Every structure is written in C-alpha cells, then in structure tokens.
Amino acid sequence: MGGLNFVLAVTLVTWIGLFFYVLRVDLKLREAERREKIR
Amino acid sequence: MFWQSILGLWLSLVILASFLYMPATQGLGESGRIIVYHVPAAWVAVLAYLMAMVNALGYLRHKDLRFDRQAQVNAELGTVFCILATVTGAIWSRGAWGWYWNWDPRQTSIAVLLMIYAAYFVLRNAVEDPQRRASLAAVYSLLAFLTVPFLVFVVPRVYDSLHPDLINLESRTFAMDKKMLVVFLASLAGFTGLYGWLYNIRLRLENLLHRLESKREVS
Numbered sequence: 001m002g003g004l005n006f007v008l009a010v011t012l013v014t015w016i017g018l019f020f021y022v023l024r025v026d027l028k029l030r031e032a033e034r035r036e037k038i039r
Numbered sequence: 040m041f042w043q044s045i046l047g048l049w050l051s052l053v054i055l056a057s058f059l060y061m062p063a064t065q066g067l068g069e070s071g072r073i074i075v076y077h078v079p080a081a082w083v084a085v086l087a088y089l090m091a092m093v094n095a096l097g098y099l100r101h102k103d104l105r106f107d108r109q110a111q112v113n114a115e116l117g118t119v120f121c122i123l124a125t126v127t128g129a130i131w132s133r134g135a136w137g138w139y140w141n142w143d144p145r146q147t148s149i150a151v152l153l154m155i156y157a158a159y160f161v162l163r164n165a166v167e168d169p170q171r172r173a174s175l176a177a178v179y180s181l182l183a184f185l186t187v188p189f190l191v192f193v194v195p196r197v198y199d200s201l202h203p204d205l206i207n208l209e210s211r212t213f214a215m216d217k218k219m220l221v222v223f224l225a226s227l228a229g230f231t232g233l234y235g236w237l238y239n240i241r242l243r244l245e246n247l248l249h250r251l252e253s254k255r256e257v258s
Contacts, residue, residue, distance in 0.1 A: 004069055008058040015054055019047045026043065026240050033247055 046236060050229040056222045064219070067203070070134030073127050074215075075223055079230035081124040085191060087117030087234060088156070092184035095177035107173035108249065110180055111163065112241045116234060118156050125149050145202040148190040155183050 057075040064071025094110035097103070128146065129139040140146060162179055166172035195202055215223065 004058060008054070011058075012051065012054050015050060016047075019050075022237065022240065023043055023047070026236075029240060029243055029247070033243065036247060036250065 042232075043236060046229065046232045049225070050233065053222060053226045053229050057226070061219045061222045062216055064215075067131075067135060070131050073131045074219075075226045077124055077127040077131060078223070079227045080120045080127060081191070082227060083230050083234045084117045084121035084124055085187060086231070087113045087120060087238075088184055088187050091117060091180050095180035098173055098177045099181075102170070104169060104173055104249075105246075107169075107176065108245045109242060110177065112238060112245060114156060114159055114180065115241065116237055118153065118160075120230075120234070121149065121153055121156070125153065143202060144198040145195040148194040152187065152190045155186055159183055
C-alpha cells in the first residue's frame with residue numbers, strides 16, 4: 001500500500017504542476033493577444 | 040478560467056479515484072490501474088490524428104493556411120498523446136510482461152505510427168514556402184492517417200499479441216469492473232477535455248505568431 005500511495009502522490013503532484021503550468025501559458029497568451037490587438 | 044478549473048479538478052478526482060476508489064484489475068494487479076491513463080491517451084492520439092486528416096482535407100479543398108495550422112497543431116498533439124500512450128504502455132508492460140519493451144505487435148505498431156508522424160514534422164521543416172509546405176503536408180497527413188486504423192486496430196489483432204483487449208468480443212461488453220468503468224469513462228472525458236484545451240492554446244499561439252509575421256512583412 002505504501003508503494004501505491006507513493007505512485008498516487010507522484011501522479012497527482014505531476015498533474016497539478018502540469019495543470020498550473022498550462023494555465024499560466026494560457027493566461028500569458030491571453031495577455032499577448034490583448035497587447036497585439038491594442039498595437 | 041471556469042472550464043479550465045473544472046478540468047483541473049475533474050482530472051485530479053480521476054487520479055484519486057483510480058487509486059482509492061477503483062479496485063485492482065483482475066489478473067493484472069495494481070499495474071492495471073494505468074489503463075485509466077493509457078487508453079484515454081491512445082484515444083486522444085487517434086482523435087487528434089483524425090482531426091489532422093480532416094483539416095488536411097480542408098486545406099486541399101480551400102487552400103486556406105488556417106486549415107494547415109490546425110492540421111499541424113492536431114498532428115503535434117496526436118504525437119504528444121501517442122508518446123504518452125507508449126510510455127504508459129511500457130510502464131504497464133514492465134509490471135505484466137517483465138520488461139518495458141518486448142516488440143509485441145501492439146508496441147511495434149505504435150512505434151511505426153510514431154515514426155510515420157515524425158516524418159510528417161521532418162517534411163514540414165524541410166519546405167520553406169508556406170503554400171507548398173501546406174500542400175505536401177496535407178497529402179502526407181492523409182496518407183499517414185490511412186495507416187492509423189490499420190496499425191492501431193488491425194495489426195495487433197491479426198498477429199498474436201499479449202496485449203489485453205478492453206472489449207470482450209464474444210459478449211460485446213466492456214471487460215471491466217463497474218467501478219473501474221466509471222473511472223475509466225470519466226478519464227476518457229477528462230483527457231478529451233484536456234486535448235481541447237491544449238488544442239485551443241496551441242492554435243491561438245500559432246495564429247498569433249502568424250499575425251505578427253504578417254505585420255512584420257507589411258512593415
């Protein structure tokens with residue numbers, strides 16, 4: 001069970017990290033699109 | 040932000056459920072839990088390659104570079120998810136068959152598929168003129184997709200494979216526990232949503248780069 005919990009923790013942390021990274025890219029892109037429209 | 044948050048929460052719950060709610064697979068043990076990630080990744084890969092082919096057809100019909108950008112983004116995402124399916128399959132293979140890579144028909148066919156799409160990107164990078172690149176890539180994309188059903192669905196069933204089948208062909212039902220089926224379907228929906236989100240971001244980026252490039256050419 002200990003090994004399984006470790007795999008669960010690694011999977012969850014990897015997903016959450018990836019999720020916030022992609023969300024940050026999405027927000028940065030939105031900002032770039034906004035600036036490009038103003039220009 | 041709303042849909043993105045729902046997706047983040049949804050897939051987090053799928054991960055928790057795949058370890059804490061779903062029982063271990065009969066015959067495959069704890070390593071069988073990877074099915075919740077492996078099959079949806081393979082499904083999204085096939086979906087993205089299909090969309091790349093549809094966009095390639097769109098380009099050949101309308102000669103509009105927007106279709107070419109959509110086809111490129113879909114081929115990229117298809118390859119990313121195909122690699123994910125290959126890696127998760129190899130991890131499962133280590134537990135079930137004793138080693139990561141055994142040249143099983145399923146593993147061989149997915150390796151061939153990855154090489155076919157790797158050649159697609161090599162082709163794109165080799166041609167400078169956008170219209171010529173788009174035409175060649177579109178024709179290649181059509182031919183490449185013709186191999187997908189053959190390599191994903193036919194080859195592993197024609198040759199003897201140790202790869203388990205999700206569908207029981209005799210009873211035509213899903214060969215899995217009910218709790219597992221719920222988590223599996225939720226994962227399938229989550230992965231499809233993730234594909235949609237990534238597609239949206241990547242395409243917007245490609246369109247933005249295109250607009251900036253056009254402005255630079257004008258000025």
